[in-house]
Amino acid sequence: MVGCPPEGLLLDLDGVIYVGDLPLAGAAEAVAELRRRGVPLLFVTNTSSAPRSALVQKLARLRIAADETDVWCPLVAAARHVREHGGGPVALFAPEAAAAELEGLELLPAGAESGARWVVIGDLRERWDHATLNRAFRLLHADPGCELVALGMTRYFETEGGPELDVGPYVAALEEATGRKAIVTGKPAAPFFTSAVAALGLDPETAVMVGDDARGDVAAAQGAGLRGLLVRTGKFRPADLNGDVVPDAVLDSIADLPRWWDEAR
């Protein structure tokens, strides 16, 4: 794998291109330079609460031109998985805006308790209740061929009011109730990376993931067969380099990526 020249890039958004609403210095210029060299690239994010159109608008505000096909997220990975595995009715448990990402797929009517081929679980937050979780369970229980798809397995996130349950625990509840294992299409699961790479028409060993999370970006991508580059921005902490994760390279920021690319080629 080492020595095989890189042919495409996956670029994490939060922590690599921007932090919250602020652009990182040199990010827009680096992306523009890579594009001038004709490098195939995708922006990748684990967000399943905002549609890609909102991310495209955010990138435009940071002077980075992109359209929705330039952004890879767990919902898009899930839609690709469903299409590649015969399609069929999808029951989506995610904010309504998410449904736009499943264009062309058959969505089960709200309230249906049978007839799903896929139960897709995203981040419903305060809209989770017993009746809703039970409906997801009944759909899976009603049909042994119905598959559980998780847009992520993040356990919780921090809010001003304290930590809050993310999608992972609800998926675990459904796994326990049904005895089935979820197909996880978000980071850090390997299908997230391999499906993004496939969308670029590349093989994993020729693709490079660039992220600020040593474990969730770098080690996870490496586990899926990609190279993993760590940037010293976003959630990066120097202690990340003392653990068992060994990035293929460490850059001060994405501003250094075009130079790294030239050297690696």
Next chain:
Amino acid sequence: MVGCPPEGLLLDLDGVIYVGDLPLAGAAEAVAELRRRGVPLLFVTNTSSAPRSALVQKLARLRIAADETDVWCPLVAAARHVREHGGGPVALFAPEAAAAELEGLELLPAGAESGARWVVIGDLRERWDHATLNRAFRLLHADPGCELVALGMTRYFETEGGPELDVGPYVAALEEATGRKAIVTGKPAAPFFTSAVAALGLDPETAVMVGDDARGDVAAAQGAGLRGLLVRTGKFRPADLNGDVVPDAVLDSIADLPRWWDEAR
């Protein structure tokens, strides 16, 4: 273990003493006969939605005299576990009537998001929502020493409207969120049986569990070191005898238990 004379009995309720609201023929007489012989016994049930007082009243209607100390349930087992491990504030996620079973323990005020030493999860059914599950999570997250106690791990139960999630999936969600493993005090976990036996002042190898569930009663009790007797009433199906569960004895019903007891002694 084999050949060691039995010294006490655990009697499952639903399926052994009654089925739903109907008494099983000979049950009241068998219990009376065993008591005349002075056999130490406890009625054991996995119910965590009804307080023991309701079960005592139900037994009285079936002409079986009992007081609350004759009934063993996951809440009582949980209370025993808490007392034996230093006590401390308990946050109870169960129907309000359940709190009566925790008499003498310190209950955390409703709404508190820290300060619990024990988070006890029972069957809240339609009262589960994101805010409630999140509160249980925050209590555990706030204090690394806080322990998760599950009154059962049943996955679901059947209702007229269809299957409904039981306590197990919610416990699994909290296990996933916190990375901690629950202490399960309900059937089929071993502590349910061993704590009941301890409450009788006996050792597991001298106690006998009588149940209608080959796996959840008989095999589970055997796994905890007790003998397991299967009755051909309640949920018993002949196919239960073709599996890998080998009961220490199979009785047509609890009516045959006094004779079995005499022979085993």
